[in-house]
Amino acid sequence: MSYLKGKSMSDLREDNSAKIIEIVLKSGPLSRSEISNISGLTKASVSTITRQLIDEGLLEETGFQEGNKSVGRKRKNIDIVSEAKYVIGVEIGVKTIKSGIIDLKGNLLNELKISLNTKSEKTIINKTIDVIKKISANFKKNEILGVGIGATGIIDNNKGVVIKSPNLNWNNVNLKKEIEKQISLPILIDNNVRLMALGENRFCYNWGEIPRMLFIHAGYGIGCGIILNGELYYGYKFGAGELGHTIVIPDGPTCTCGKNGCLEAFSSGHAIISNYEEVKADSKNYLFEINNIILEDENGINYANEIMSKAGKYMGVSISNLLNLLAPDLVVLHGELFDSESYYSNVEKYLKSNFFGVNDKILTKRSKLNEKAAVIGAGALIIDRILLKK
Template sequence: MDIKGRNMESIKIINRGEILKILYNNGQMSRKKIAELIGLTSAAITVNVKEMIEEGLIVETGEVEDTKRAGRKEINIDINYKYKYVIGVCIEQPDIIITLGRLNLDIVDVYRVPVQKGVGYRKVIEIIKDGISIILNRNSIERKDILGVGVGVIGEVDSTLGVSKNSFGIIEKNVPIKEELEKRLNMKVYIDNNVRTLALGEILSSKDNSNNESLLFIKYGFGVGSAIIIDNKIYSGNNNKAGEIGHTIVYPDGLECRCGKQGCLETIASMWAVGDRLQKIYSKDNTPILYEITSGNINDINKDTVLMAYELKDDLVVEIVDEALYYFCLSLENYISLLDPSRIILYGSMFEKDIIIEKIKNIFVEKIKDDAVIEKLQRSQNNGQLEKIGPISIVVDRFISNGGYL
């Protein structure tokens, strides 16, 4: 193809992408309205829409209401969200989650498989391959009806090469996940860091039209992760390491982190770090409420029992959790100073507890002396769901932005 031909093809993809993004964010509307919003001629809209209707990607949904004018009625169009299915895979502990969904991020089915640290990539690939077969068979769906597979992997990921560089021990380092899965599945596969996929899922599901908004997305749970969103796009950095708030150093010469460094935020503020500290002091005398909740079984110390003991004001539990939250807030304050986000989205079961949110606000006001942060803090609108929605979003975002092509 000559240069002119390539340029025309690029323009076509851009125009189709703009049409699909308008419909995805705003819902059904007429061709005329779309032309007004994106500045294309009616002829250009008509040609592109006609092509996408023939492909089954766009459908006509009926006449526009209240046009109040004589002549030919305007017809609304919308994305055909049943055009294809999408599969999402979330690789982290304690489960690999395989999700079947639609282009509008509606979840059709979910399949979970427990996974242990050190399971190895060959086993993980087989789990994913078998899980996808199971989920397709029980929904009577053929592989040709799958648009693609999005994979979110914990740790450092090169999304361009499709390589998991360091999953903190779940699988080996430098595994070409994209290549391995595409060989076995015969489907298009796209991967990214798990927290970045969650952030993308939050953006797409919100249908937010603010194209110039910058956000900080925080996941707090077993580990502490974050993603940076600039102009509604995920920022990965030069080496795909941007946003690793959990691996910023807060306690030099502190404990060794699972990433290999010492004194990372995760070694103090994560739930695994809190649990580890509590196990060392756990007793009927030291942690009486936690001891009673867990019936004296140290193996039952987990996120839920710790939060329960915290709410019931078990003194040493409160002390350790409050210290974790203090260091978390310090790191968050540093990120805010560098990035100046318009909003900070908080994701994870920790943030579902009002007592935790109030403590975080108190730390910012009383200790850090930055009460302006309070107005920026928002709970995710998808708490508990983004591990399913996020990986699907990788495929959907690429498909919509590329004008219905992968």
């Protein structure tokens, strides 16, 4: 019931300070007068708050505005100091742990990636702690706002618990608690595809200028991060976004989840590899990997084209359903499958032909953060929650 909370004067001061930081992150550099216009706060309040934030080193004056012909004092611009604070982003995958330090404008520094050849909770947690210690070794503790960690599966992001991760074979792992034992920084855990969505939304579109954005990851599995009203949407028990397990053909082929006709049984890397294994059942030494299949598809091999086209068709139908249900401003596509012309052209085709309504745009874009989306998004989570108090 937090939305029912009233606000005290001190809440108000903190909220207004966070709002000003957000406005400058989004649209800076800006003059105090522009910040006052956007926020609706008086110029006096803006001056007081920006002075304090400049003293803290978070904001800085970056010279005078150009083209300012008004009589009187020229307006000074104010901007975020990118390196005032840093955040740590980590993605725990099935085969790798990726990590990096991210500054306040999303620049990725000190990347570190290590391989995993185990699903052991203990080993992976220890390796994660090692990685965090290594990449942050040259930073002072007060320079770092916190550590964001993304993992596959259904994750309780309030408690920082991996409830169920079929890919990692984890159940009810309290990742936050385990990491906090060794790292004395704020730790936040979330689903990796949700973090990809957040990172793309915050750092590639002026800190959230796209309020309704769907982020679709199609790799070995299919996931969907949903941003509505500018915020990540989680649903009851963090269950939202299971696009891969929506039904695209009722009574269709069995999915790995045990149900029939899920999108993931048609349009995921897993399904594509399965279909390929049937076609190439007799071929020895063939490496069944998505990139190999995309390559054969590009080389015009018929069965590769067919398999990829069919997979793309059902992805397009599913995205059209999302458009008709949620009417987002933007759909961001992530993962190597969308690089395949056979796949992607059918996504576009079926998305368009099944779209309903009076909207005049259907906007899909490729991810700009690509394979770094989850790590950068984990950093965005820390900025959102800790610096901007969202």
